[in-house]
Amino acid sequence: MPTTTIASLPYDVWARIVSFIPKDIVRKLYAVNQVLFHIAMEERYKSAYIHDVKIPLIRDWIHRLSAPCRASKIRDLHLRPSPLGHHISKVSQKNLQSLMGKIKHTPADSLVRKLLEPFTWPVTTSGERREAILSLLQIVTGLSEVKTLRVELSGPHSLESFRMTTPLINIAWKACSSVLRTVYFDFPLDVMKCVLPSNLHLPNLEEFSVRFSIKYRTTDSEEVIITNLLPFVNNHHLTLQKLTLFTRGRCHLAPFFRQLSRMPRLTSFSLTQGYISTLQTDTSGLHRFLTVHAGTLTSLKLVFQALGKPYVKDPLVGEWFEQPCLEVALPYLRTLEFRLWRFPSSFSTLLGTYLKQYNHSLTSLIIHNLQPLTYQDLKNIVIGFGVSGVLRCLEVDVSTVPCKIFDLLSINLPGLHALNLTTDGFVTTEDVPFYPDMTMDLYFNCWLHEFRNEMRPLSYPAWDLRHLTLRFNNQSAYRRRFCLTAILKTLPGVQTLNGMPRRSFF
Missing domain, CATH: 1.20.1280 (Monooxygenase)
Incomplete structure (x- = not known):
């Protein structure tokens, strides 16, 4: 050509x-x-990180962004501003108002360079620090093409320092509000008011993810959620397509869910929350939310973490999967991720019954419990699951598995395209004993001989499986390779193993 x-x-x-x-x-x-x-x-230059001017990487970013041609390329802005709090608090209101008035204008290249060039890092005098912060704020006023904004609380810095960075966060909101599509929050509810102005509206917001906790017991988490978080979500209910809520603490989310406006474009929802018991954790709000959005949801992630030690049990614990929120019909659901953390192992036995409602619709299923499934649990889930052949991706943790696991999966999930399996290891039909005077290498060689004998006659040339990810929890990388090679020989259709081309293992 x-x-x-x-x-x-x-x-x-x-x-x-x-x-x-x-x-x-x-x-x-x-x-x-x-x-x-x-x-x-x-x-x-698509990503910019604003953290601490004492960090060489951040100082480098300030210098890079001093050029307007570079600043205009930024699409992803990460704010971890706590270390800057005390410095920002010393910038006069007059300076801040002047900067706010210049929002939407590209920062003057000559001005920013003039502010930066006289300094030899790290800056030491208060005057130098103040000028450096001014230059940083000036740069942020010009980041008008940012589509993703991440605001995080960094490390051990106090919440008070975070509160002092409110001017920086407000400048960021105003600079890029017209084009923002994705917002990520990761900080305690204690400072939510500092981040979310009451009248904030982002006309193009499509994805909102918030990870929150509570720093001080005196903070009324429910009041903050209802007065700050709820209005923000409702202000964007017409544009939101993906919503993620993450909290492992004890937060009452039912009132929040009940007051949410319907989101007509919502296709993806993710919830991670702490769970005490069916008597103390109210999931009625979640039930309403899923019911209202059943007609649009195509992706759902539900993660429940049991709180308290030992596990809190009540008379209804045996009927846990019969909660109304887990029985909502979701006819358009294609991807489901379900996790139970710190729950009794007996709950995994009931998981298969819950998943049967999605037998003919799911294309992707992800199950990662803190206590892995047993092989029998996996069998209860997949039998009959793939009759329609629509399930294309399966990601699951299983304690130990026999070699015949590939018989189970190929027969019941003939249309499976990608398998991500994490296991403690394979068990053979003939038990390989371990004697006190036996070294681990000798034991593994005996086991590997038996494993290869069982795998050798197996072959699945007609199976649709093309991508296999196989992880072992307690075997060395050297030993795993021998297992992987034997498995690949039985799966001639597999093109990649653990993200690497098939030829890399022979």
Whole structure:
């Protein structure tokens, strides 16, 4: 193909081509042509991290973003601002108001460079620190193309320092509010009011993820959730497509769910919450929420973590899976992730009954309990599950499995395309005894001989499985490789194993 024809390829075609190239190589393609220069620059500067000016990497980011051409490339902004709190608090209101008035304007390159150049890092005097913070705030005013904003509480820094960074967070909101599509929060509810202005509206917000906890027992978590978090979500109920809530503490979420407005475009919902017992944890709000959005949800993640030690049990614990929130019909659900953490192992036995309602609709199923399933639990789940052949991806933890697990899966899940299996190991039909004077290497060699004998006659050429990820919890990498090679020989259709091409194992 002539060079002129290649050079005239549309931008979208070049973008498609480089999507197959590793990111670290894409960043070096800026000298090839003008199109690849822009793609390389977008990859180099798509993410910005604002944390602590004492950290060399952050100082480097300030210098990088001082150039407007670089600042305009930022699409993902990470704010972990607590270390800056005391410095920001010393910036005068007059300076802050001046910066707020310049929002939406590209920061003047000469001004920012003038502020930065006189300093030799790390800055030591209070005047230098104040000017450095001003330059940082000036840069943030120009990040008007940011589509993803992440606000996190970093390390051991106090909540009071985080509160002092409110001006920085407000500047970020105002600078990129018109184009923001994704927002991630990860900080205690104690400072939620500092982050969410009461009238904040992001016209293009599609994804909202919040991970929260409570720092002080005096904080009324329910009051903060209802007065700050709820209005923010409801302000964006017409545009939200994905909602994620994560808390492992004891938070009463039922009132929040009951007051949420319907989200007509919501397709993905993820919930991680602490659970005490059916008598003390109210899931009626979750039931209402799932019922209201049953017509749009295609992806659902539910993670329940038992709180307290030992486990809190009540008369209804045997009927745990009969809670109304777990019986809502979700006809369009295609991806389900379900996890139980610190629950009694007996709950895994009942999991198969709960999952039967999705036998003919799910294309992806993920089960990761803190206590892995038994092989019998897995058998109860998959028998009859893949009759329709729609399940394409399965990710599961199983304690130990026999070699015949591939018989079980190939027969019951003939359309399975990707399998991610984590296990304690394979058990053979003939038990391999371990004697006191036996070394681990000798024991493994005996076991491997038996394992290969059982795997050798097995073959699944007609199975649709193409991608296998197999992890062992308690075997060395050297020993695992012998198992993987034997397994691959029985699965001629598998193209990748643990993300590597098949040929890498022979």
